Amino acid sequence: MAIVDLVEDNKEPVGGRAVMMGDDHEEDDHEEEEEESRHRRRREQHEAYCVNGVRHLSDSGITRLPDSYVLPPSDRPNFYLCRSMNSSNIISGGGGGAKTNNKLLIRLPVVDLDRGGVVETVDAACREYGFFQVVNHGVATAGVLDVARRFFALPFTDRARYMSADVRAKVRYGTSFNQANDDVLCWRDFLKLGVSHYHGHDASSCSWPQEPADLREVVARYAMANHALFTKLMDLLLQALFGINNNNNNNNHDRLFRQLLGEEEEEEDGSSSSSSSSWSQMMTLNCYPACPEPELTLGMPPHSDYGLLTLVLQDHVEGLQVMHDGRWLTVEPVPGSFVVNVGDHLEIFSNGRYKSVLHRVLVNSSQQRISVASFHTVPPEQTIGPAPELIDDLRNPRRYMDTDFDTFLAYLASAQGKHKTFLQSRKLPAPAAAAVPS
Numbered sequence: 001m002a003i004v005d006l007v008e009d010n011k012e013p014v015g016g017r018a019v020m021m022g023d024d025h026e027e028d029d030h031e032e033e034e035e036e037s038r039h040r041r042r043r044e045q046h047e048a049y050c051v052n053g054v055r056h057l058s059d060s061g062i063t064r065l066p067d068s069y070v071l072p073p074s075d076r077p078n079f080y081l082c083r084s085m086n087s088s089n090i091i092s093g094g095g096g097g098a099k100t101n102n103k104l105l106i107r108l109p110v111v112d113l114d115r116g117g118v119v120e121t122v123d124a125a126c127r128e129y130g131f132f133q134v135v136n137h138g139v140a141t142a143g144v145l146d147v148a149r150r151f152f153a154l155p156f157t158d159r160a161r162y163m164s165a166d167v168r169a170k171v172r173y174g175t176s177f178n179q180a181n182d183d184v185l186c187w188r189d190f191l192k193l194g195v196s197h198y199h200g201h202d203a204s205s206c207s208w209p210q211e212p213a214d215l216r217e218v219v220a221r222y223a224m225a226n227h228a229l230f231t232k233l234m235d236l237l238l239q240a241l242f243g244i245n246n247n248n249n250n251n252n253h254d255r256l257f258r259q260l261l262g263e264e265e266e267e268e269d270g271s272s273s274s275s276s277s278s279w280s281q282m283m284t285l286n287c288y289p290a291c292p293e294p295e296l297t298l299g300m301p302p303h304s305d306y307g308l309l310t311l312v313l314q315d316h317v318e319g320l321q322v323m324h325d326g327r328w329l330t331v332e333p334v335p336g337s338f339v340v341n342v343g344d345h346l347e348i349f350s351n352g353r354y355k356s357v358l359h360r361v362l363v364n365s366s367q368q369r370i371s372v373a374s375f376h377t378v379p380p381e382q383t384i385g386p387a388p389e390l391i392d393d394l395r396n397p398r399r400y401m402d403t404d405f406d407t408f409l410a411y412l413a414s415a416q417g418k419h420k421t422f423l424q425s426r427k428l429p430a431p432a433a434a435a436v437p438s
């Protein structure tokens with residue numbers, strides 16, 4: 001209807017145009033000015049949203065989604081939902097209180113650390129889904145979700161003092177996904193915390209927020225336990241990748257692990273020594289408030305993770321979706337478990353055997369969702385590339401360029417991110433006869 005009206009309004013008798021020429025110019029100028037001032041207002045609004053974040057906006061009681069958050073139709077959450085599934089891990093359609101129902105729920109492969117045979121499960125899950133779920137992991141999880149919830153409930157001014165646009169900052173309160181570059185903002189606020197590891201010391205950092213009063217202690221304890229779990233999982237993955245058994249080839253296994261994480265350097269005489277570098281761990285406490293029109297936006301856009309492994313702790317509210325066989329599947333939250341995913345570094349290190357898979361986050365109209373993501377990888381100054389043992393010029397040629405953190409930052413700051421993922425930017429052209437890695 002609106003379109004028809006517009007067309008009708010613009011109709012003019014053919015002879016009328018020449019006579020009205022001068023007026024048309026004035027009208028055009030006026031329209032241009034109006035358009036320019038609309039753009040300026042939109043830009044100012046967009047910048048204000050970047051400063052205030054979505055929790056602030058949600059608390060203000062808005063009932064319509066501001067334009068800055070409205071995705072083009074093809075990027076909206078329901079885009080991939082119209083196809084049927086055929087997999088034993090797909091459970092059913094879910095609702096989760098959101099307006100975006102019909103979701104296909106997936107139960108990710110479960111790795112139970114209290115049981116045997118987990119190397120095969122981890123290996124198969126990383127090849128097929130790039131994701132798995134860990135239970136009986138021994139990490140206390142309730143405290144960190146609770147402290148994250150209390151952080152985002154602080155008065156805005158208490159949270160805002162940690163705001164920073166510096167992506168290298170050790171503590172950073174922010175909003176959206178990559179707020180400096182996002183044309184459309186995401187419905188997420190986050191607190192990013194860099195974790196400093198000193199051999200034998202706590203993972204705490206004195207620059208972390210002092211409010212809530214127990215945040216530093218709770219998060220530091222959690223970060224240490226989370227790191228221990230990461231090393232346990234990497235241990236399983238190295239056993240799977242290199243076919244080594246921790247019991248009968250301890251030295252080889254240890255050497256691979258330490259080299260990967262840059263913990264030890266090989267001396268010329270073949271011995272090892274402790275390196276000054278350590279591993280890299282970063283956490284984001286994510287808050288996705290209830291959203292007035294969740295079908296028009298996302299909490300996080302499709303992305304893959306930069307590092308080796310990400311360990312995500314989610315509360316009871318569903319929202320995380322993973323891409324599998326061209327469809328978006330919603331991960332069924334299992335309280336207290338970790339959702340673990342392969343990052344770009346592990347796909348590169350494994351020379352493509354393990355998949356760093358696109359994932360995104362949906363929001364809903366009735367409940368806030370909290371998650372805590374822990375990103376683990378090699379130190380920033382370290383270069384990572386395919387493990388030489390996993391390259392075979394005939395059957396499994398090198399598939400990726402070496403990469404490091406500076407390359408990643410340059411990629412983030414560039415326009416490339418709008419067209420492809422970081423991982424795609426590191427891929428070597430496939431040789432014509434390359435076989436699928438086995």
Ligand SMILES: O=C(O)CCC(=O)C(=O)O
Pocket residue numbers: 284286300305312314319320359360361371372373
């Ligand atoms: O909130 C989640 O479940 C996922 C978080 C995530 O994908 C990320 O932090 O990169």
